[in-house]
Amino acid sequence: MADGIRLEKIALQLGTKRFSFDIAMTDGAITAVTGPSGSGKSTLLNLIAGFEIPESGRILIVGEDVTHAHPSKRPISLVFQDNNLFAHLDLVTNIGLGVDPSLNLSREDWARISQSLERVGLSGFETRKPGTLSGGERQRAAFARVLVRKRPVLLMDEPFAALDPELRASMASLLLDLHRETGNTVVIVSHDRAEVQKLADVVVAVDDGTIVNSAANTAIPYAR
């Protein structure tokens, strides 16, 4: 199968910590990244997103070498722990910027933005600024932006960590719906075993700055 994301002989040092990654993630699959705290899971996502540049090696996304490309030039959407929402802008504007950075949006685009807020349970929050939301609401707003952006690659770092179990499960189902609709390549860092089982096609284990295991999720796929 084609590679959605490929990290070829990547080497990076941050402070005293050395990282080396060499892995191919299948196009159109959901890859869960697991491992102990401090093992390098976020660093792996930061490399793919372009927030860290490797000292050597190459990063390819859907076949294109993006090793030195600016994060905004990579075909990815992100839901990271800090949500990447602009504090001074309301939610519809934050999500609208995800569709078009110059906010040149059609009536249909605005309708899709409202629908995405509705899908994550944030109807009526359109004019709220991120600072007035709870941590879980901010995570859901960041996910609403992903729903309208529809990029081929989605990177998520503990996206639902601040949510209670019920909401967490419903956001995981929404992620699966999006994945089935778009066939996107998803990389999700998660500590939640049930979530990994439910979502992942492949589970990658990171330890001490490198990948120590990569295997198909043994959960019965039809149970997803």
Ligand SMILES: Nc1ncnc2c1ncn2[C@@H]1O[C@H](COP(=O)(O)OP(=O)(O)OP(=O)(O)O)[C@@H](O)[C@H]1O
């Ligand atoms: N800019 C930096 N300078 C120095 N050390 C760093 C830097 N960024 C990350 N590290 C270190 O690299 C290691 C891996 O960090 P990373 O955030 O990738 O871990 P993680 O597996 O995502 O952890 P967690 O599950 O706790 O979020 C940690 O020991 C961290 O302190």
